[in-house]
Amino acid sequence: MPGTSFIIVGGAIASDVHGKNHHRDGTFSAHVSSMQILLGNGECVDASPSEKAELFHATCGGMGLTDVIVSAVLRLKAITASDILETRIKAPSLDAVLEAFDANAASSYPVAWIDCMARGTRLGRSVLIRGRACSEGPLAVQQVKALEVPVERPSGLLNRTVARVFNAAYYGRACSDAHPSRKSFESNFSPLDAIAGWASLHGRPRFLQYQCALPKKSGQAGLRDILTRIGQSQLGASLAVLKLFGDANANPVSFPMRGYSLAVDFKAEAAAFALLDVLDGIVAAHGGRSHLAEDARMSEATFKAAYPRWQEFEEVRARGHAHGRFM
Numbered sequence: 001m002p003g004t005s006f007i008i009v010g011g012a013i014a015s016d017v018h019g020k021n022h023h024r025d026g027t028f029s030a031h032v033s034s035m036q037i038l039l040g041n042g043e044c045v046d047a048s049p050s051e052k053a054e055l056f057h058a059t060c061g062g063m064g065l066t067d068v069i070v071s072a073v074l075r076l077k078a079i080t081a082s083d084i085l086e087t088r089i090k091a092p093s094l095d096a097v098l099e100a101f102d103a104n105a106a107s108s109y110p111v112a113w114i115d116c117m118a119r120g121t122r123l124g125r126s127v128l129i130r131g132r133a134c135s136e137g138p139l140a141v142q143q144v145k146a147l148e149v150p151v152e153r154p155s156g157l158l159n160r161t162v163a164r165v166f167n168a169a170y171y172g173r174a175c176s177d178a179h180p181s182r183k184s185f186e187s188n189f190s191p192l193d194a195i196a197g198w199a200s201l202h203g204r205p206r207f208l209q210y211q212c213a214l215p216k217k218s219g220q221a222g223l224r225d226i227l228t229r230i231g232q233s234q235l236g237a238s239l240a241v242l243k244l245f246g247d248a249n250a251n252p253v254s255f256p257m258r259g260y261s262l263a264v265d266f267k268a269e270a271a272a273f274a275l276l277d278v279l280d281g282i283v284a285a286h287g288g289r290s291h292l293a294e295d296a297r298m299s300e301a302t303f304k305a306a307y308p309r310w311q312e313f314e315e316v317r318a319r320g321h322a323h324g325r326f327m
C-alpha cells in the first residue's frame with residue numbers, strides 16, 4: 001500500500017508502488033499473480049512471471065508505456081484484525097535513525113518522519129514509527145471523514161518558518177518507546193487521506209514531491225549530502241519520509257533498490273527546481289535514482305543513467321507494438 005488509498009490497481013502496477021513493508025514484502029507487483037493486458041495492436045493477452053514474462057515485468061513499473069492493464073489477479077494477505085500497533089522511537093541524528101531501521105528490520109511497517117531542516121549535530125533527526133498488525137480487535141474498514149483545509153492562501157500555510165516550527169514541535173513532542181498506540185490501518189497507511197485538499201497547504205504554485213532511493217552501501221553518505229544541501233537552501237520541507245528498501249526486483253524500470261528511500265515535499269517554485277537538479281547529481285553520484293511515479297521534471301540523461309535497463313524496456317515496447325500508441 002502506498003501512502004494514499006486513492007489509487008486504482010492499474011496505477012499501482014504501472015508505478016510498481018511500494019509501502020512501508022518493502023524491505024520484507026517487495027513492491028505491489030510481487031503480489032500480482034497474472035494480468036490481462038491490451039497491446040498496441042489491439043491484441044489482449046495474459047501475462048505473468050511465467051507466461052510472457054518480459055511483458056509482465058516491463059508492465060510492472062512501466063508507467064503505462066507498454067500496454068493497458070485490463071485486469072489483474074492479486075495475492076492478498078489474510079488478516080484477523082485491521083488495527084496497527086504503533087511504537088515511536090526518537091532518533092537524534094541520521095546515524096541514529098539508520099541504526100534504528102537496522103534494529104527494527106523485523107518490524108512489518110517501519111517508517112521514519114525525518115526533519116529535513118535540522119542542521120549540524122541534529123542533521124537527520126527523526127521519529128521512527130514501528131508498525132505491527134494486530135491479531136485481535138476490530139476487523140473493519142473505516143469511512144474516513146476528511147477534514148477540509150480551511151482557506152487556501154496564495155502563500156500557503158507551509159512556508160519555511162512554519163515548517164521549521166512544525167518540525168521542531170513534532171520531534172519535541174514524540175516520546176521514545178512509549179506505550180504502543182492502536183491505529184486503524186487507514187490512519188497508519190495513508191494519514192494524508194484524512195485531510196481533504198492537503199495539497200493546498202503549500203498554496204500556489206502547489207507542491208512537488210522528490211523521492212529518491214539510495215543503495216545501502218552509500219545510503220548514509222548520500223542522505224547526509226542531500227540533507228545538508230536541503231538545509232543550506234532557503235526552502236521549507238516539512239513532510240519528509242524515510243523508508244527502508246529490500247532487494248530490487250526483475251522489472252527493468254521499477255524504482256526500489258536495497259537501501260533507503262527519502263521523499264520530500266517542496267513548494268513547486270523556481271528555487272525548488274534548481275535544488276532538485278543539484279539533488280539529482282548527488283543521487284546519481286551515490287548510485288541512486290528517483291521514483292518515476294513522483295517525477296515531472298527528470299531529464300532524459302538522468303533517467304537513462306538511473307535506469308540502465310531502459311533499452312531492454314524499449315525493446316519490449318517495440319515487440320508489444322507500444323511505440324506510437326502509449327506515451
Ligand SMILES: Cc1cc2nc3c(=O)[nH]c(=O)nc-3n(C[C@H](O)[C@H](O)[C@H](O)COP(=O)(O)OP(=O)(O)OC[C@H]3O[C@@H](n4cnc5c(N)ncnc54)[C@H](O)[C@@H]3O)c2cc1C
Pocket residue numbers: 001002003004006007008009010011012014015016017018019063064065067068069070192293294
Ligand atoms: C499522498 C500520496 C502518497 C503516496 N505514497 C506513495 C508510496 O508510499 N509509495 C509509492 O510507490 N507511491 C506513492 N505515491 C504515488 C502513487 O502511489 C502512484 O503515483 C500511483 O501510481 C498512483 O496511482 P493512480 O491509480 O492514481 O494512477 P495514475 O496516477 O492515474 O497513473 C499512474 C501511472 O499508471 C499508469 N496507469 C494507470 N492505469 C493503468 C492501466 N490500467 N494500464 C496501464 N497503465 C496504467 C498511468 O499511465 C500512469 O503512468 C503516493 C502518492 C500520493 C498522492
